[in-house]
Amino acid sequence: xxxxxxxxxxxxxxxxxxxxxxxxxxxxxxxxxxxxxxxxxxxxxxxxxxxxxxxxxxxxxxxxxxxxxxxxxxxxxxxxxxxxxxxxxxxxxxxxxxxxxxxxxxxxxxxxxxxxxxxxxxxxxxxxxxxxxxxxxxxxxxxxxxxxxxxxxxxxxxxxxxxxxxxxxxxxxxxxxxxxxxxxxxxxxxxxxxxxxxxxxxxxxxxxxxxxxxxxxxxxxxxxxxxxxxxxxxxxxxxxxxxxxxxxxxxxxxxxxxxxxxxxxxxxxxxxxxxxxxxxxxxxxxxxxxxxxxxxxxxxxxxxxxxxxxxxxxxxxxxxxxxxxxxxxxxxxxxxxxx
Numbered sequence: 001x002x003x004x005x006x007x008x009x010x011x012x013x014x015x016x017x018x019x020x021x022x023x024x025x026x027x028x029x030x031x032x033x034x035x036x037x038x039x040x041x042x043x044x045x046x047x048x049x050x051x052x053x054x055x056x057x058x059x060x061x062x063x064x065x066x067x068x069x070x071x072x073x074x075x076x077x078x079x080x081x082x083x084x085x086x087x088x089x090x091x092x093x094x095x096x097x098x099x100x101x102x103x104x105x106x107x108x109x110x111x112x113x114x115x116x117x118x119x120x121x122x123x124x125x126x127x128x129x130x131x132x133x134x135x136x137x138x139x140x141x142x143x144x145x146x147x148x149x150x151x152x153x154x155x156x157x158x159x160x161x162x163x164x165x166x167x168x169x170x171x172x173x174x175x176x177x178x179x180x181x182x183x184x185x186x187x188x189x190x191x192x193x194x195x196x197x198x199x200x201x202x203x204x205x206x207x208x209x210x211x212x213x214x215x216x217x218x219x220x221x222x223x224x225x226x227x228x229x230x231x232x233x234x235x236x237x238x239x240x241x242x243x244x245x246x247x248x249x250x251x252x253x254x255x256x257x258x259x260x261x262x263x264x265x266x267x268x269x270x271x272x273x274x275x276x277x278x279x280x281x282x283x284x285x286x287x288x289x290x291x292x293x294x295x296x297x298x299x300x301x302x303x304x305x306x307x308x309x310x311x312x313x314x315x316x317x318x319x320x321x322x323x324x325x326x327x328x329x330x331x332x333x334x335x336x337x338x339x
Contacts, residue, residue: 064233086217123223140215140223148211286328
């Protein structure tokens with residue numbers, strides 16, 4: 001088994017093992033995993049996986065993807081295969097900026113007012129026929145005044161990171177558009193690379209597009225439903241975070257492919273259990289009070305002690321927080337003395 005050096009979000013120069021996972025939308029549980037080479041941002045890789053999914057008799061597939069997957073070629077290929085998809089589109093695409101410009105002054109009116117759970121959104125949707133085939137898609141635009149300040153901070157943080165990438169001599173190919181539009185890069189024989197910010201372009205972008213989000217969907221006409229489906233992918237991302245952190249998969253420290261495959265299988269079973277627990281916590285609103293790691297730490301002192309012979313087993317004494325957790329999860333609270 002070969003591991004590859006790739007760009008990763010943790011900014012670590014280490015070989016990586018990449019996983020693709022299939023999740024059931026209704027249950028929110030992982031049902032299948034597969035090791036893949038390289039970063040899974042290529043449609044050919046995705047369709048190779050689809051062949052495997054067909055063997056699992058998965059009849060309906062809907063790809064939900066973040067900005068990192070977006071490119072014109074990828075959308076062309078998805079449409080060419082007549083796949084259903086919902087994808088977040090980066091705001092630095094000129095065609096998205098033109099759409100926002102069209103509604104910038106009017107989207108805040110009562111016609112655009114929507115609520116998603118407790119969040120207020122202002123939305124605008126339009127049909128957007130894609131490519132030469134004119135495949136019907138829907139472009140959904142969202143403006144969130146509450147998130148505008150956070151979006152400005154995130155945008156500026158990204159610009160600082162991009163400047164550091166260029167200054168260090170390690171530019172990231174996926175960030176080239178950002179370099180071209182918002183950075184001024186000069187190279188001199190004496191000083192080497194000099195990088196500054198294009199303040200005019202940055203100010204224009206912030207004043208015009210901060211607080212907006214764009215989603216392109218091949219089949220979801222309602223903007224609130226499209227956003228809900230897109231945000232459901234957070235459960236998948238959280239599961240990958242569980243694998244890396246809660247389930248201690250950030251460092252494998254193994255020397256053989258057989259050992260890695262065995263570890264992956266055990267971790268996948270653990271991930272199913274953690275995902276089921278998170279879903280139960282979400283359904284019962286317990287997730288608003290505790291995270292999954294916090295719950296597990298609280299419950300870890302509850303121990304079952306087994307005795308040989310006629311004595312059977314007993315549970316250690318339940319604490320009040322443990323009783324509250326079991327009650328919130330609608331689980332029976334057993335009396336240790338009765339067991």
